[in-house]
Every structure is written in structure tokens, then in C-alpha cells.
Amino acid sequence: MTTETTTRLALPLIQPGQAQKHVTHNEALQALDAVVQLRLLSLGATEPPAAPAPGDVHAPGEGASGAWSGQEGRLAQWDGTGWRFLSPEEGWRAWDVAGGVLRAWTGGAWRPVVPDLRDLDGLGIGAGYDAENRLAVAASATLLSHAGAGHRLKVNKAAPEDTASLVFQSGWTGHAEMGLAGGLDFTLKVGDGATWTPALSVARDTGIVTLPQGATVNGPLNGTAVQSTPADGTPGRVLTVGAFGLGGPLPAVGGISVTDGSLVPGLYAYDSSSGSSGGPAGVVRATVLHARRGGAAGETQLLIVESGATGVPPGLIFGRARSGAGWGAWTCGSVLDSVSGPTGRSLRQQDGTQTCWHTLSTSTAGEVTWVFPQPFVSTAGLSVLLSVNSASVITLSPRHWNKSATQVGISVTNTSSVRVATTVDVMAIGRWF
Structure with missing residues (x-):
């Protein structure tokens, strides 16, 4: 049995004893010219071009009409006098002239050898993507650089209550997250694998930073929010030691x-x-x-x-x-010191006044010495006052007062100038400086 065409491309074969062998040979060359280094001038067109050039190849689409009617899914080559049609085989490749894309015939269509990177279902680089992680990268580092100026990485969410954040994991367990988590304020939180703890938040309308757990600072605080000098009283600045x-x-x-x-x-x-x-x-x-x-x-x-x-x-x-005017005078008069002991009590005031008082018993034998609880600076202006606790008539004899800055001698006599033993209250007023 004699085979008339080749197995794969169906090129016509010259038969034994065939006349005009050149016709068959030229027809095979025409077919090869169409499919070798295949170039598609159009893809999916439904009408033949008005002025095709010899060797032009097109891929008619659904609903083709005219000379292409019924040739959907085949290749149409203009040989200079008419259209020749070839059926592509699985895996044939062709350059899409209009789209600038290398295509392959697979699944009954001319599909890009390199798929269109727009609107992909997912992309995995060194890893596989899934329905949730549409982009997956497994690498030691990922570089996002500028194209002549800056570079911004944007994470967008649909509604304020949704989340737009960066999560940092270890062993596929999240331990830190920052971004817009469930609101519009920037937040940073950390976790132990079971519980998340908020660490920082920044109010979107004021920029005020809140640290819910407090802060530990292991270094000096600097900047305009801190006092510039020990006497800097600028409102709102942090008070420093010193x-x-x-x-x-x-x-x-x-x-x-x-x-x-x-x-x-x-x-x-x-x-x-x-x-x-x-x-x-x-x-x-x-x-x-x-x-x-x-x-x-x-x-x-x-x-x-x-x-x-x-x-x-x-x-x-x-x-x-x-109070709104000039300063009043400096005043000094409050109690500076108070002493209480076996020889009485004393008060020292800030203006220099000292008051001492005591209750004691006089003697018929002679003067009783009262040692002041605290000494006076001198006897100048020093006054000693006595009050006698007796129902009899008693007079004081000034000549019996033996007064110094530290003590005073006291005796009490009756109207007959005889010393008597009685109880007296005594007070001394003078200056301690």
C-alpha cells in the first residue's frame, strides 16, 4: 500500500511513476513554509483580509465567514492565489505578531507559552500558593526597590473593622503584628502563641502614642519633649533628674x-x-x-x-x-524651735524672740536658781515675770534677782521681808540671736 502523505504534517508525497512531480513537491514546500517558524498575523479574526500577501498565516476565530467559513481552529495560509488550511497539532508554537506573544496550541486554543501575569489566580516563588496565600515566596530575603525615586508598600483593607497588617511568625505561629487591626488606629501587639497583648497604639487623628503595658527605657531621653536645662519650664516636657x-x-x-x-x-x-x-x-x-x-x-x-x-x-x-501687683514684704515669725525639759519649756521664733516658762518652788533658805531650758543671746532686753501661787500677801524683792543669759535667781518674801517657800510661775522673754 502506497502512502500519499507524511504522518504528522500530512505533506504530499511523490508517488512512484507520478507525472508532474514538481507539483506535489511544491505543495509540500508550501505547507512547510506555513508551519515552520509559524507567524500568526491575526488570532480570532472572522473575515479574511482584503489584500493578503503570499505566505501570510491567520488563525480564524469562531463565526468565521467568507473563504474562512467553517475553518475555525485551523490555520489559513494565503499561497498567492487562494487560501490553504492546515489543522494544528497539540504543542505547535506560533508567534502572535499582533500581541507580541509566543503561543502554543493546547486544549483547542492558542495559549501564551508564558501566561499573562495580570489577574493571576496565584503565584508561588520557591513555594506553592493556595486560596488564602495567593502570593507565596520561599527565599532567604525579598527585595522591593525603587524605580528611580521612592517605593511604597501598600496593604489595603475593605472596611474599617477589617485588618490590614504585617504578622511575624515563628514555626507558623504569630508572635508580633503591626498595622490596622480591627480599626483605623495603628497598633502593635505581641503574642505567646495563645494570647495577643497590645503593646502600642497611635491615634490616627492626633498621632498620640499610647503604651497600654507601660514602658521601660534603658537609656537617656533626649529631644524637644525633654527639658533642655534644669530650669526649663516649657509645658508638656518631661522633667529630668536634677x-x-x-x-x-x-x-x-x-x-x-x-x-x-x-x-x-x-x-x-x-x-x-x-x-x-x-x-x-x-x-x-x-x-x-x-x-x-x-x-x-x-x-x-x-x-x-x-x-x-x-x-x-x-x-x-x-x-x-x-497678687497681681508688687511683692509684699518678707515676713519671718513662725516658730523655729520648741524644747521641753526638767527646767521648763521654751519657744524660739524666726524673728529672734525666745520665750521660756516654768513652775518652781522658792525656799526660805535663799535664792532658787532657774536655769533656762535654752540660753538667751544676752541679758539685753531680757524680762523675767513671776506669778505667785499663795493666798498670803507676798512681795517680790528685785535685789534678789541674779540674772544672766543662762539662768536667774529667784526668791519671794512676805510683807515682813522674810523669805517664804511657795510655788511660782516664771516666764522669761528675750532674744536667742
Whole structure:
């Protein structure tokens, strides 16, 4: 049995004793010219072109008409005088001239050898994708770079209550997540594999950062949110150790009598030899507490003396205030010291006044010495007052008073100038500095 065509391409074979062998040979060459290095000038067209060129090949589509009627799924080649039709086989390749795509005949259609990367069902690079993870990459690193300027990675969600975030996992278990999780504020949370704990949130409308679990800072705080100097009173700044003497030396102060509100409330070191002014007369060094009610009005000051001139001992406390006008005078008069013992009680006031009092018994044998609970600075201005607890007529004999800065001798006589034993209340008033 003689075969008339080749098995795969159905090219006509020259038969034994055939006349005009060149016709058969040329027909086979025409078929080869059509399918070898195949180029499709159109794909899916339904009407033949009006002026085809010899060798042009087209792939008619559904509903083809005219000379292409009924030739859907075949190849149409113009040989210069008419259309020749060839049926492609599975795996044939052709260059789609119009689309600029290399295609292969498979499943009854000319499909791209490299699929269109738009609207893919998924993409796996070194890994397989699935219905949830449409893009899967298994690599030691992933680089997203710029194309001449910047580069932004965008994660979009459908509704505010949905989530757009980055999750960091270990062993396929999430341990950190940041992004818009269930809202529109930026959040950061961490987890132990079972429970998620919020660590940080940033309000979208104000930018204020909230740390629900608190914060541990293992280094110094810097920047404009922190005090620039120990006396920096800018509202909203973080108070540092040493600010206004809290945990460190007090900041030096200049004039403390300003009335324009420019002196920031706080604790200050007062040193007249270094330029401080406005304190009480005689004060050399002191601590000043300055407080302000609001604006430039309603201010108070307390000053504790560290060192002063004669008559201004250490520890003395002065105070003054103002309410919208100038400062009032420095006042000093509160109790500085109180002593109670077997020889009575004493009070020392900040203005230098000292008062001592006691109850004692006099003697018929002679003067009784009262040693003051605390000594006076001198006898100048020192007054001793007595009150006698007796129903009989008793007079005091001043000549029996033996007075010094530390003690006084006391005796009580009757109208006959005879010393009597009785109970007296005694008080001494003078100065302790």
C-alpha cells in the first residue's frame, strides 16, 4: 500500500511513476513554509483580509465567514492565489505578531507559552500558593526597590473593622503584628502563641502614642519633649533628674523679685555673691521655692536661709506673696524651735524672740536658781515675770534677782521681808540671736 502523505504534517508525497512531480513537491514546500517558524498575523479574526500577501498565516476565530467559513481552529495560509488550511497539532508554537506573544496550541486554543501575569489566580516563588496565600515566596530575603525615586508598600483593607497588617511568625505561629487591626488606629501587639497583648497604639487623628503595658527605657531621653536645662519650664516636657533640684543640685537663680511671671515655678539656689537678688536683707545663700497661681499673678515665695549675716542664722524661713501687683514684704515669725525639759519649756521664733516658762518652788533658805531650758543671746532686753501661787500677801524683792543669759535667781518674801517657800510661775522673754 502506497502512502500519499507524511504522518504528522500530512505533506504530499511523490508517488512512484507520478507525472508532474514538481507539483506535489511544491505543495509540500508550501505547507512547510506555513508551519515552520509559524507567524500568526491575526488570532480570532472572522473575515479574511482584503489584500493578503503570499505566505501570510491567520488563525480564524469562531463565526468565521467568507473563504474562512467553517475553518475555525485551523490555520489559513494565503499561497498567492487562494487560501490553504492546515489543522494544528497539540504543542505547535506560533508567534502572535499582533500581541507580541509566543503561543502554543493546547486544549483547542492558542495559549501564551508564558501566561499573562495580570489577574493571576496565584503565584508561588520557591513555594506553592493556595486560596488564602495567593502570593507565596520561599527565599532567604525579598527585595522591593525603587524605580528611580521612592517605593511604597501598600496593604489595603475593605472596611474599617477589617485588618490590614504585617504578622511575624515563628514555626507558623504569630508572635508580633503591626498595622490596622480591627480599626483605623495603628497598633502593635505581641503574642505567646495563645494570647495577643497590645503593646502600642497611635491615634490616627492626633498621632498620640499610647503604651497600654507601660514602658521601660534603658537609656537617656533626649529631644524637644525633654527639658533642655534644669530650669526649663516649657509645658508638656518631661522633667529630668536634677530639674529644679529634684535629685540633683538646685539651679541658680538671678533676680527673684520679677513681677511679669518670667520666673518659672520651682526650687532654686539663691546666692547673693553670685548674682542672686531680691531676698531678705542679710541673706547670703538660701533655697527659694517659687510658686505661681496662674499667668503673672498670684505668686508666693518661701526662702530658707543657708548662710546669712549677723542676726540671720541658718534655717531661718522667710515668706512673701503678691497678687497681681508688687511683692509684699518678707515676713519671718513662725516658730523655729520648741524644747521641753526638767527646767521648763521654751519657744524660739524666726524673728529672734525666745520665750521660756516654768513652775518652781522658792525656799526660805535663799535664792532658787532657774536655769533656762535654752540660753538667751544676752541679758539685753531680757524680762523675767513671776506669778505667785499663795493666798498670803507676798512681795517680790528685785535685789534678789541674779540674772544672766543662762539662768536667774529667784526668791519671794512676805510683807515682813522674810523669805517664804511657795510655788511660782516664771516666764522669761528675750532674744536667742
